[in-house]
Amino acid sequence: GRVSYQGSKSLSLLITQTNRLHSLPEIKRSEETVYFLPLPSVINFYKAGMTRNAEPARNVNLKPSFNQSNLKSDTNKKNGYHKTDQKNGTANGVHSDPRASESFEQAPLYVAVMTYLGFGIVTLFGYFRDFLRAVGLEKCHLAQEREEQKDFVPLYQDFENFYTRNLYMRVRDNWNRPVCSLPGPMFDLMERVSDDYNWTFRLTGRTIENVINMGSYNYLGFAENNANFLKTVADTLSEYGAGVCSTRQEMGNLSIHTELEELVAKFLGAESALTFGMGFATNSMNIPALVGKGCLILSDELNHTSLILGARLSGATIRVFKHNNMQSLERMLREAVSSGQPRTHRPWKKILILVEGIYSMEGSIVRLPEIVALKKRYKAYLYLDEAHSIGAVGPRGRGVTELFGVDPSDVDVLMGTFTKSFGAAGGYIAGKKELVDFLRTYSHSAVYASAMSPPVVEQIIRAMKCIMGLDGTTVGIQRVRQLAQNTRYLRRRLQELGFIIYGSHDSPVVPLLLYMPGKVGAFSRAMLERKIGVVVVGFPATPIGEARARFCVSAAHTKDMLDKVLCALDELGDSLVLKFSRQTPSPRPELCNETDFELDS
Secondary structure (H helix, E strand, C coil): CEEEEECCCEEEEECCCCCCCCCCCCEECCCCEEEECCHHHHHHHHHHHCCCCCCCCCCCCCCCCCCHHHHHCCCCCCCCCCCCCCCCCCCCCCCCCHHHCEEECCCCHHHHHHHHHHHHHHHHHHHHHHHHHHCCCCCCCCCCCCHHHCCCCCCCCCCCCHHHHHCHHHHHHHCCCCECCCCCCEEEEEEEECCCCCCCCEEEEEEEEEEEECCCCCCCCCCCCCCCCCHHHHHHHHHHCCCCCCECCCCCCCHHHHHHHHHHHHHHCCCEEEEECCHHHHHHCCHHHHCCCCCEEEEECCCCHHHHHHHHHHCCEEEEECCCCHHHHHHHHHHHHHHCCCCCCCCCCCEEEEEECECCCCCCECCHHHHHHHHHHCCCEEEEECCCCCCCCCCCCCCHHHHHCCCHHHCCEEEEECCCCCCCCCEEEEECHHHHHHHHHHCHHHHHCECCCHHHHHHHHHHHHHHHCCCCCCHHHHHHHHHHHHHHHHHHHHHHHCCCEEEECCCCEEEEEEECHHHHHHHHHHHHHCCEECEEECCCCCCCCCEEEEEECCCCCCHHHHHHHHHHHHHHHHHCCCCCCCCCCCCCCCCCCCCCCCCCC
16 A cells, blocks of 8 residues: 655545555655555554544554544645645654644635725825825925925935825824833823824823733733832942943943843853843844855844844845745755855855744744754754743743743854843843854944943843742742733633634734724724723734734733723724634644654754
8 A cells, every 4th residue: 555645735545555565665755755554554544544533553654643634635724824725845743832823814805805995095085185285275294395406316205105194194193102101011191182183292181091001012011110029120220320331342341231141041041142232233233243245044024124124234145935934944945055146156155044933913933943953954044033932932931942842052043132021121142152252242232332221231130030930939930821821811712702813822912903994093092992002003014904903911911901801802893893703713723734844863
């Protein structure tokens, strides 16, 4: 008998001979793997596959898992952007961690049609209003060229400003709301109104109190004002002052800076670490120090702007692979290794893969084990941005490396920020000592930027020791577990209510799809009326047809707070018609679109 297994979506049983082929070697082809088996084994395997919990026969050395739907059809029903499965690579038996299973449900067709129709109508009215401004019937509030300078190179691109003046201004009141309290799980807002359709605002003098904060990155609740917890921070402020007024290499290298870097290295399980005063600059200023001309950067299409800016500043060649798509990444790696640089075909000096731990707009988690396997196979380097994942995922808050059980030493550059889970500011780079020593000398952010403020450093040390349990309490680990519990609860209830949400079940970033441009502003305003503060995001920060509200879960959120949010969402989901989901959550993880790679020993 012969079992032909291709990817994870088709299984064809071709019985050709009986007990004559017992010990033939495995034959590997370009797109499929053929196993020769004795006939009884094939029959047993087929019977096992027809059961609900299919398992390979004992004497069949096939590692991939199958379910009943795999045997019935060549296609599988799945969430995501594609209606049919893509071809997967040859399976070698290592599946992604089930905790990283993701949901990307496609909206009904009529939703997409209405979304684009809405943008079309608003665009037509925008051109009509531009005509009224041109003939002087409507006042233009935006900056524009002076009449005597129209023959010069324009300072303001009229077409680029079209979206701002005609679309963004209509919903501008949903952003930049002034907060007048601690931005913890609840905060206070200063009420403001506009008399000219959001071109300008004025404060009314009233305060909107006790608004539930569902938009801040305060994952572990360390953005707090508890006097007992902040005592060491106050002591540091008294001892060192608020600022250093010098770079680390000159007169700004304090003892607490060294203590923080040693603690970060210990926390991450790395040899050494280097800290910076700004998270954005940690990416944008360090990537140019690592790669340059003659190097190749392979960047995920949904990477943060700081990674994109750093890649562009480096001067390296940039190629973008599809989000979390291992086939796309491997194809680019194979081509880069085999073809080399354009025209000359010389080998690339370095190949650097740029990915994030948690993608802040999608809520998805990087497929780290597969990427590590690919980078080892093709001798590339891996740069992992854990801005949203460090402290927020993993049993002990160590990020995606702990979530997947990946050795931190397998990641060449570990990057993260202190602005989210640690309630402070700044960022870090960790890895081998040779890497950190190199960046101390050649990184613009390390050489020229002012040293981190001492109270901020102490806040990071305090939070990190709390997570590690070095403060003698279990508060830190309790917050990590509470965050995971809150995240799963909110995601599960949103799915039960019928909303389409994106991302991994473990991700505290929960995007709720709104789609239509008119519902973005209406949703945010209606939530604020119910004293719930949310962040809404639309084009160009997201694809034009995927406007969304982004909820950020915190360990400081109580169940009563989440229930109040869910109650409001249930009400608005009916009134604004936002419950687009057509699928019932399955207790079993989907096996679709999986690619397996063996990890190098």
